[in-house]
Amino acid sequence: MAKPKKTPRPKAQTPKGFRDYFGTDVTDRAEMLQKIAGVYHRYGFDALESSAVETVEALGKFLPDVDRPNEGVFAWQEEDGDWLALRYDMTAPLARVYAQHRNDLPNPYRRYTMGPVWRNEKPGPGRFRQFYQCDADTVGTASMAADAEICAMLSDTLEAVGIQRGDYVIRINNRKVLNGVMEVAGLAGEDKKAERGIVLRAIDKLDRLGPDGVHALLGEGRKDESGDFTKGAGLSELQIEKIMNFVNSYEPVSNRLALEASRAADEGNSTRADQLTFARYSVDGAFNDREGRLQYSEYRKIWNQRIIDHLREVVGGSDVGFSGVEELQQIHDLLSAAGYSDCRLQIDPSVVRGLGYYTGPVYEAELTFDVQNEKGQTVQFGSVAGGGRYDDLVKRFTGQEVPATGVSIGVDRLLAALRATNRIGTTEQGPVVVTVMDRDRMADYQAMVAELRQAGIRAEVYLGNPKNFGNQLKYADKRNAPIAIIEGGDEKDRGVVQIKDLYLGAKIAETATHEEWAENPSQFEVPRDQMLAKVQEILNQ
């Protein structure tokens, strides 16, 4: 008889592009999400947890930069022929949920949701195929008050989780203004779609390439440092000027404020002159650190208004552009009345947002403090959240246009930011470890941990093989235990326990002389009935 083939052992590995989260990676995130949910709830948003699985047709095709089959989603076919897929974001499922339940939901419907999404992308370093999103959206209202509310809420949320004012900015733009500029630059119409695409991508790179780089990409093209050439949009100088005048509104607004300030000074109105100069500083000179941003915070409002005024000129003659500027004005008025038009808010024409479905206001939260990137360079932390208005998404299901606006927080990035600034703890104090000196007295040791736990103290008994006591202390060390408790037969007979302060012990081990070491000041013998009190005393130090 032939021997049955041995099945090879499965590999113990997460699939490529997936990862596991341990300990504080899980609990820190949960803590952060709970704070976020608290703000959302206070703003009247209701929780929603939609199914992780959707039909492929319900998800639609909204993912950008798809380089994988199945349009970038993980999909499989059901027995009955239907294709199902894992959600790739929280917006497509929201549109489905709203269309399905619209008769039962309040209208407008404010909802928040948090959970994993999946993308069938080529895995790479730091590029994962499952990650968390945390979204808040308002469906069923075209009012700019909804967009303004979400920007204010985003600001409050960042502060609630521990990002300090002055360390972040909510940048706002409007897609209609962009479209207006395209119109003015002669790039409207279905046949100019390719050019518009190149222009949008160029604008999106302003941060990285600067005005000259964007200018080059709008014209013939640009050679980068490595010598690679990127073909440009091939626009005329006049077209480029119109677009640059929009993208880089910074310069003309700054110049105008300087001019007005000197005029005010000439007229002897030094207060006004100062205000206008500070307004310039609010973005310009004060851009580089938190103190500067806070110092000139109140003048940012003047700056923001001037940007809007400038945009109104730039889109002159375009109806859609004008309507976009009016929307920006409304959002700014509301946020300004609520006090947010300070260092927290920046009207910023270079905000584009990748996703194709945005139709009006777009917004982004950027963290402005410096961190070291993988290459050791100092860079601004950058974007942690973004969103905008998408009025057509529900229409796919119902045929009726349903206006909606919302924001998505990049949970992993925001958590990384909190850790980078020590706003959330990354190492956790381990449990008190009760060691096992006598295998037959496990019940005694269990009684000790029960006593500690009942007092709210995290505690555990060593459950490995107790033979080698050294292993028990190594285990306590690996657990980052603050305290180990020891009760051998001798201690039991005398009614006492030994309590080792492991943190103090480690500190002493680093610095102590032989005499100090011999005194062993990190180990205490206390009567058994004073164990709890002594443990509490050590933990409260």
Add this chain to the structure above:
Amino acid sequence: MAKPKKTPRPKAQTPKGFRDYFGTDVTDRAEMLQKIAGVYHRYGFDALESSAVETVEALGKFLPDVDRPNEGVFAWQEEDGDWLALRYDMTAPLARVYAQHRNDLPNPYRRYTMGPVWRNEKPGPGRFRQFYQCDADTVGTASMAADAEICAMLSDTLEAVGIQRGDYVIRINNRKVLNGVMEVAGLAGEDKKAERGIVLRAIDKLDRLGPDGVHALLGEGRKDESGDFTKGAGLSELQIEKIMNFVNSYEPVSNRLALEASRAADEGNSTRADQLTFARYSVDGAFNDREGRLQYSEYRKIWNQRIIDHLREVVGGSDVGFSGVEELQQIHDLLSAAGYSDCRLQIDPSVVRGLGYYTGPVYEAELTFDVQNEKGQTVQFGSVAGGGRYDDLVKRFTGQEVPATGVSIGVDRLLAALRATNRIGTTEQGPVVVTVMDRDRMADYQAMVAELRQAGIRAEVYLGNPKNFGNQLKYADKRNAPIAIIEGGDEKDRGVVQIKDLYLGAKIAETATHEEWAENPSQFEVPRDQMLAKVQEILNQ
């Protein structure tokens, strides 16, 4: 030119067997899970969130009752040929994680995890293909102290979320005892596998069919009420007796306690006689309500010990059976020393647990209070958690046997139980709704909600079309808002706001006379600067 085909609209529907959770369905669950995590953490368990996606080979084939392709999992093939799948439970991924990271993890490794799992089963009423699990496991120790700890923790967890003592019981058995009984009944060996399967399934039905039903299934078979015949295991009367003597340990133990009690009474030891009688009552007469269970709680320990003694006799001659009884004894000794061997704990030979991978102790948490089932019948709520020891699961990956034990809580069922007993709120107070009387003064209304939110009050401004005021009040009603705030032009001029107490208003509408109604005692006019104070006053009533 032919017109391009119109794509049909996608259906706005959750895929079959999936569902969405709204509002308190999400937040109540989160609240419950947070309490559970608190207990687990205090017991020294660390959080783990493994990837939702695993390779099919890592998941293995442990699902029972598979009636769908892909072994009951949702799976798809990667471009590189690998098959990936959604996890169907939390245990298979834990085995993978432990095998992958064993050099970095503490040993033993206590971990908890909570999240969705997916089963590719035929959807049916109340049968979902995505649901939550919440697991705690200890990997790397064969000590019965680990099993005892998990049973104690399960008990503490149920009480922490709001299940009262006496309303639940942790039932414990041991697979080795079962195997020992099989051996004693002549059902050991590979060729008796089919019979053993029938016997196990019959035992599992003791609750539903009673001893006579199980007896029939062990013999020729059983005809149910509808006349359908289920073929039995075809055992001899002697075999059946041995198994029934095990399954239905209740009867012999009860009889013996009665006998001992009367003997003690004869000997004039009335205290002892009472204890033995109460021990009988602890499971018998007091089984039907919480008061009874609490009243005889302290005598349950005698009963539990007698069951173990009885099992020791039943498996006499089987090594594996004897070892199982000794393990039960150890767990009971530890739990008994910690005070848990009362109404919280029941040694119960009828606990089988479906999954094939259990190798030793098995345990189950059962809620004992009555609820109405879908048919309107009064039934015990039943099982909400279960688990056991599985010593072979990590071996698949590493070749080395790694002992492990753990429990899984059925999150949806436990939440349903809390709701059934009003331990957790199912309706939520909505936000204070600020109505919009004048579209141009949105900033004023936003200022009001901002003031309320800053005081920690959930509040929102109406964002729909404000034209029809009735719609705004209907919206407030749908949101279950406690209060609506109104500030028209007249109020604005006079520096006041109208505050409607909507809960009081609804109450008055039900009972008020015409005169009472005309007085409108649920609406207050207050100066604008007293709005917050008045809202707080109403909310605190």
